[in-house]
Amino acid sequence: MAARVKNRVDRRTMGRLRLVSQRLVPLPAVPPAPGVSGSVAGTVRWMTAMQAQDLQAAIWAVGARVPGAGLSDVRSALDSGAVVRSWPMRGTLHFVAPEDLHWMLDLTAERLTKSIAARHRELGITWADIEKCRDLALEQVDGGGAASRAELFQVFDAAGQPTEGQRGIHILGTLCRHGWLVQGPLAGNQQLMVGFEDWIPESRKLERQEAIAAFLLRYFRSHGPATVRDFAWWTQIPLIEVRAAFEDVKGQLVELEFEGTSYWLSGETASLLDSGAPGQRSLLLLPGFDEFVLGYTDRSLVLAPEHANKIVPGGNGVFKKTLVAGGGVIGTWAVEGKGPRAAVVPELFDDARPLGPAAGAAFDRAARSYLKFLNT
Numbered sequence: 001m002a003a004r005v006k007n008r009v010d011r012r013t014m015g016r017l018r019l020v021s022q023r024l025v026p027l028p029a030v031p032p033a034p035g036v037s038g039s040v041a042g043t044v045r046w047m048t049a050m051q052a053q054d055l056q057a058a059i060w061a062v063g064a065r066v067p068g069a070g071l072s073d074v075r076s077a078l079d080s081g082a083v084v085r086s087w088p089m090r091g092t093l094h095f096v097a098p099e100d101l102h103w104m105l106d107l108t109a110e111r112l113t114k115s116i117a118a119r120h121r122e123l124g125i126t127w128a129d130i131e132k133c134r135d136l137a138l139e140q141v142d143g144g145g146a147a148s149r150a151e152l153f154q155v156f157d158a159a160g161q162p163t164e165g166q167r168g169i170h171i172l173g174t175l176c177r178h179g180w181l182v183q184g185p186l187a188g189n190q191q192l193m194v195g196f197e198d199w200i201p202e203s204r205k206l207e208r209q210e211a212i213a214a215f216l217l218r219y220f221r222s223h224g225p226a227t228v229r230d231f232a233w234w235t236q237i238p239l240i241e242v243r244a245a246f247e248d249v250k251g252q253l254v255e256l257e258f259e260g261t262s263y264w265l266s267g268e269t270a271s272l273l274d275s276g277a278p279g280q281r282s283l284l285l286l287p288g289f290d291e292f293v294l295g296y297t298d299r300s301l302v303l304a305p306e307h308a309n310k311i312v313p314g315g316n317g318v319f320k321k322t323l324v325a326g327g328g329v330i331g332t333w334a335v336e337g338k339g340p341r342a343a344v345v346p347e348l349f350d351d352a353r354p355l356g357p358a359a360g361a362a363f364d365r366a367a368r369s370y371l372k373f374l375n376t
Contacts, residue, residue: 004255009273014225014258015302015327016277021224021269022047022292023065024324025279040066040073041082045097048218049104051294052085053093055189057287057321062095063373064286070376079185081199086176086183089235091116102179102203103211107237109177116170123167125174133161133171134180138195146184146192212237212245217252223295224265225256233297280326283362285333285344285370288319293329303329307349323348325359342371 009017019025023043043065044050052058059074062083066073077083083095088104091112096104120126136155140147147155149172153163156171163171172193175181184194206214219231228246232239254270256263272278286292293299293311302324303311310332311320323331323346331348344367346355355363 004257009256009258011301012280012327013273013277014263015324016279016282017225017265017269017272017327018223018292018302019279019282019284019324019327020272020277021222021265022295023222024284024286024292025282040069040077041097044077044083044095045100047095047222047291048100048215049088049094049096050291051092051289052095054287054289055085055191057289058085058093058095060287060370060373061290064284064290069373071374072376075186078191081184084182084184084200085191087112087173091173098200099202099204101182101200103206104215105177105179106206107208107211107215108235109179111236111238112177113174120170123165123170125167125170129161130171130174130178132159134175134178136161137175137181137193141181141193141195141198144195144198146194148187148190148192152193209241209245209248212241213248216242216246217249220249220253220264221266221269223291224253224269225258225263226265226296227261227263227298230296230298234295277327281358281362282324282326283359283366284324285363285366286322286324288321290319290322292324293319293322302327304349310349323363343367344370 016025023046040062043062047065050058050061052061059071062074063069063071074083078085081098084098084101085093085095086101086105088094088096088101089108089112133156136159137147137152140152140155149168152172153168156163156168161171172181176183176196179196181193182196182199183191184199185192215235215237216231219234220226223230228242229239231237232242235242250264253264254267256265256270293303299308303322307329309315311322311329312318313320320332321334322329323333330350331346333344333346336343336345346363348354
């Protein structure tokens with residue numbers, strides 16, 4: 001039976017608990033577990049999956065969770081394959097640990113393929129086309145080689161598989177979702193395509209319900225407090241399957257009721273309610289598309305609905321950088337200038353309530369940390 005917490009909490013406390021779960025503020029008196037957090041690869045593994053369609057934003061999302069890490073550390077993890085970037089769910093690029101990608105794809109690829117079947121018909125993509133492009137791509141990267149997207153598109157075009165419009169990227173995405181290709185080392189700010197089995201020689205294999213249960217447990221530990229519906233939205237795994245698998249792991253989690261809804265989190269994070277969730281004075285500069293905002297179907301715990309349009313202007317799907325204070329989003333931020341003259345500038349939701357002296361000093365420290373990350 002799952003433990004249940006009866007503490008009275010408010011929205012900022014819920015937000016701070018998420019900061020702890022997401023490793024954005026440290027868990028007091030608990031040293032990082034080996035291979036789980038405290039390193040680039042360990043942090044991605046802890047987070048389970050990190051939204052990464054904007055590569056530079058995703059790199060800082062990792063950096064914000066690894067004290068002392070620099071841009072070069074995250075790039076090195078991608079270059080070595082310690083962290084991989086693919087489409088494990090929602091048709092959206094994420095960072096994941098290499099040993100997790102295969103079983104994630106097994107869970108989600110078929111459903112996504114069905115959901116985009118109509119679009120593939122519009123683009124004139126048949127399964128025979130996919131198989132032909134698979135063979136061409138694997139020949140191109142045979143023996144541990146790598147190829148850029150442009151190079152693969154040239155090969156496809158030359159073989160009578162046009163790539164104009166979105167046809168090429170849909171073909172590549174399908175080859176990655178089915179475990180034939182994966183994005184590998186960086187070439188500038190683009191990733192080269194490599195053979196999946198060459199780049200990830202060892203992959204975990206899990207039965208479906210076992211995989212969903214493992215996914216659930218890791219999500220609630222790294223994103224809690226969160227709801228079962230949050231997880232179902234996050235992965236796009238059918239809710240009926242999620243609820244069945246949840247019964248296998250709920251005993252390892254703690255239930256926290258807030259405003260009539262059951263939220264779930266790890267016992268380690270829930271124990272902080274007795275002494276007060278840390279991070280009350282924290283001030284963080286998070287990238288656009290960060291899991292702290294995007295990792296949930298209901299974002300109102302940390303982002304007031306009246307300000308949502310300031311994060312995603314016009315609902316265009318492009319999330320701006322967020323300024324997070326004490327567990328809640330209070331504004332956005334931007335970088336002005338380049339090189340030595342670069343400066344981080346806050347854009348608060350409420351101009352009538354500027355940052356006080358303590359918060360201003362915290363902002364300056366966070367800005368220096370971010371700029372140092374970019375140059376390390």
